[in-house]
Amino acid sequence: MSARGLDRPNLLVADDQDDILKALRLLLKGEGFSVKTATDPEGVIQALKQEEFHAVLIDLNYTRDTTSGQEGLNLIDSIQAMDSDLPIIVMTAWATVDLAVEAMQKGARDFIQKPWDNNRLVTIVRNQVELYEAVQRGNRLEDENRLLREEAGGTTLLAQSMAMNPVLELIDAVAPSDANVLITGENGTGKGVVAKVIHEKSLRREMPLISVNMGGLAGGVFESELFGHVKGAFTDAKSDRAGRFELANQGTLFMDEIGTVPLEQQQKLLRLLETGEFERVGSSKTRTVDVRIISATNADLEESVKEGAFRQDLLFRLNTIIIHLPPLRERTDDIPLLADYFLQQHNQKYRKAIDGFTESALKTLKNYEWPGNIRELDHCIERSVLLARGKQIQPEQLGLNTAKTGPATLDDMDLDDLEAYFIKRTLTRFGGNATEAAKALGLSRSAFYRRLQRHGL
Numbered sequence: 540m541s542a543r544g545l546d547r548p549n550l551l552v553a554d555d556q557d558d559i560l561k562a563l564r565l566l567l568k569g570e571g572f573s574v575k576t577a578t579d580p581e582g583v584i585q586a587l588k589q590e591e592f593h594a595v596l597i598d599l600n601y602t603r604d605t606t607s608g609q610e611g612l613n614l615i616d617s618i619q620a621m622d623s624d625l626p627i628i629v630m631t632a633w634a635t636v637d638l639a640v641e642a643m644q645k646g647a648r649d650f651i652q653k654p655w656d657n658n659r660l661v662t663i664v665r666n667q668v669e670l671y672e673a674v675q676r677g678n679r680l681e682d683e684n685r686l687l688r689e690e691a692g693g694t695t696l697l698a699q700s701m702a703m704n705p706v707l708e709l710i711d712a713v714a715p716s717d718a719n720v721l722i723t724g725e726n727g728t729g730k731g732v733v734a735k736v737i738h739e740k741s742l743r744r745e746m747p748l749i750s751v752n753m754g755g756l757a758g759g760v761f762e763s764e765l766f767g768h769v770k771g772a773f774t775d776a777k778s779d780r781a782g783r784f785e786l787a788n789q790g791t792l793f794m795d796e797i798g799t800v801p802l803e804q805q806q807k808l809l810r811l812l813e814t815g816e817f818e819r820v821g822s823s824k825t826r827t828v829d830v831r832i833i834s835a836t837n838a839d840l841e842e843s844v845k846e847g848a849f850r851q852d853l854l855f856r857l858n859t860i861i862i863h864l865p866p867l868r869e870r871t872d873d874i875p876l877l878a879d880y881f882l883q884q885h886n887q888k889y890r891k892a893i894d895g896f897t898e899s900a901l902k903t904l905k906n907y908e909w910p911g912n913i914r915e916l917d918h919c920i921e922r923s924v925l926l927a928r929g930k931q932i933q934p935e936q937l938g939l940n941t942a943k944t945g946p947a948t949l950d951d952m953d954l955d956d957l958e959a960y961f962i963k964r965t966l967t968r969f970g971g972n973a974t975e976a977a978k979a980l981g982l983s984r985s986a987f988y989r990r991l992q993r994h995g996l
Contacts, residue, residue, distance in 0.1 A: 547573040548593040548668045548778070553583045553614075554630075555601045559653075563596065570661050571770065571778040572668075580614040587621055593668045596651075599631040599642065608638045615645040626667035630655065669781050694735040697880055700872035702865045706733070713860045714740035719812075721797075721857045722835040724864030726966065726973055726991065727914030730835035733862060734793040743831055746790030751783045754796035754973070754988045761804050762820050766811075772821025782819065784811060788828045796988070797857065798838035798849065799974065805850045812856040832857065837973055867909040867916065874904050877913060881920035882932075888921075894930045903934045910967040962990060 550572045552563050560576045567574050575592070577583045579601055587595075595618060599611030608631055618627055629642045632653040642650060648670075649663045698707060713720060714737045722730040731750070738748040756764055763772075767782030783792060800808060811817045815827050834857050843849035867874065878896065886893055896904070909915055923936040962980070969975040977987035 547571055548672075549573045549575070549591065550594055550596060550664065550668075551575050551577065551583065551586050551592045552596045553577040553579070554598040555579060559598075566657055566661070567664065570665070572664070580610055580617070583614060584617055584621075587618065587625075592625065593671050594626040594628060594664060596628045596630065596664065599629050599638065608642070612641060612645060615642060615647055619646045624671065626671050628663060628667060665779055669779065672781070694732060694739055695880070696729070696732055696736050697876050698870070698873055699876055700870040702870040703873065706862060706864060709860070709862050710737055710740070713737070713862075715742060717742075717831050718859045719832040719857055720834070720860045720862060721840075722833065722862045722864065724835075724837065725866045725912055726837050727912030728864040728866060729913050730864060731793070731795060733864065734791075734795075734833045734835065737833060738791045738793075738831075741791065741831065743790050747787055748791045748793060749783050749787035750793040750795065752795045752988070754799040761801070762807065765808070766817045766819055768820035769822045772819070776821065779819070782817075784817065784828050784830055785826070787830045789830075791831045791833060794832065794834040796836060796973070797834035798836040798840055798843060800849075802848060802850070805853050809850060809853045809856060812853070839972070867912045871905045874916070875901055877916055878904055878920055881917050882924065885921045885924040889924055891924055891927070892930075893924060893927050893932060896932045897934070900932050900934045900937060903937055903939055907939050908967065910963045915963075958990065 548571070550567055552560060552567070552574055553576070554560050554563070555578050557578075560578070564574045564576060575586055575590075577586050583595065583597060586592075597611055597614060597618075599608035601610045611629060611631070615627055615629070618625060623646070626648045627646060628649045628651060629647045630651040630653055631638070648667050651660055651663065696707070696710075698704075710733065720734075720737060722733050724730055734750070735748065738744060751764065762768075763776075763780070763782065765782050765784060767780050767785055768776050769779050770776055807817070811828075812832060815829060816825050817828070818825055840849050840854050840858075844851045844854055867877075875896075878901070882893060882895065885891070904916075904919075911918075919937055919939065920932075922938055923932045926936040926938075927933070962976070965976040965979050966973070969979065973987060973991070977983070980987065982990070
């Protein structure tokens with residue numbers, strides 16, 4: 540099992556003295572860590588082969604050689620050869636400046652002298668675990684991005700219509716800069732894809748792209764999710780945790796549905812955007828990050844400013860560059876291109892061999908209003924691939940008549956169909972504004988977004 544999948548960070552502690560191992564196990568378990576022990580270098584290597592760890596705390600001296608630290612230095616080399624990212628913290632009762640320097644040069648992240656100070660030791664271990672987790676998240680994101688670049692030349696933004704030409708030109712112009720970008724447009728127009736393309740074309744492309752749906756954050760976890768928290772900050776805070784801004788340090792943070800941020804939280808967000816400074820929940824220690832901000836909204840933020848629901852100074856920080864994505868009904872020339880792209884994806888997913896669409900099916904696709912835009916088109920094509928029996932998709936397999944008709948076909952719908960229908964109709968009525976649609980349906984913001992996700996809207 541991967542250590543990164545555990546709730547408790549997994550530590551490996553090595554020392555040839557049993558009383559030292561017992562003391563460290565008791566201390567670190569009490570601080571929320573899972574602890575495995577080894578009594579010699581061979582035991583460390585064996586443990587690393589069997590499972591993954593967040594950090595290794597090793598003695599530099601073992602029974603064969605009690606003063607030089609050479610066994611520990613050799614062990615650092617062996618650990619580095621197995622996982623160069625794994626944090627190594629060394630400790631010894633025979634500390635010298637030269638030995639500490641040599642250990643650090645070989646790859647150790649920090650150095651502790653016995654007898655240790657409990658608070659300092661726990662702080663060092665916790666900091667190294669957090670850094671390791673952040674690096675692993677960044678590595679996984681970079682691996683995904685690298686695969687995309689190798690296999691498909693990066694994230695695909697499919698567009699050939701006149702309506703999308705200004706968008707493509709603006710992306711190419713602003714991506715290499717560090718300017719904050721605000722992407723506007725109805726739900727499902729591809730704002731997340733544009734954010735990925737901007738990041739991949741930027742000078743930060745080798746660093747993480749971290750995404751957060753601001754509309755899905757409940758008020759009680761808002762600050763914790765963005766800024767992190769320290770152990771004991773609230774009931775469920777059993778250990779320190781880095782927030783999204785820290786995870787995105789040196790990279791890009793994509794804040795989707797930025798217009799849903801509660802007014803009382805906007806000042807804290809503004810301060811971070813202005814200074815790069817923040818504090819974790821429950822801590823007075825000020826931290827600093829360097830993050831490029833890409834945000835997105837389907838709301839009219841200018842109108843929200845007039846209504847007093849959104850701070851004008853925050854908007855000025857977010858909208859250095861504005862990229863507006865037209866709805867799918869205004870870029871119908873892109874529908875065949877997008878439909879074919881989704882067809883190939885779902886052909887592969889469901890092991891089908893459908894060639895394409897009949898002329899009447901393509902006409903149906905182009906004539907539909909698409910209240911859910913590209914996201915709805917994707918789900919429509921997926922459904923049609925599952926239903927298709929021949930080599931081409933027919934109009935009736937698209938399932939769009941039910942979505943467009945209304946009361947005449949309500950008797951044929953189940954509860955899920957009805958809910959999806961009324962959500963689509965309400966979104967259309969309010970021009971894709973999710974906030975207004977949620978109010979009209981009598982739903983909270985978070986409840987409405989959960990329903991959008993459930994129905995693929």
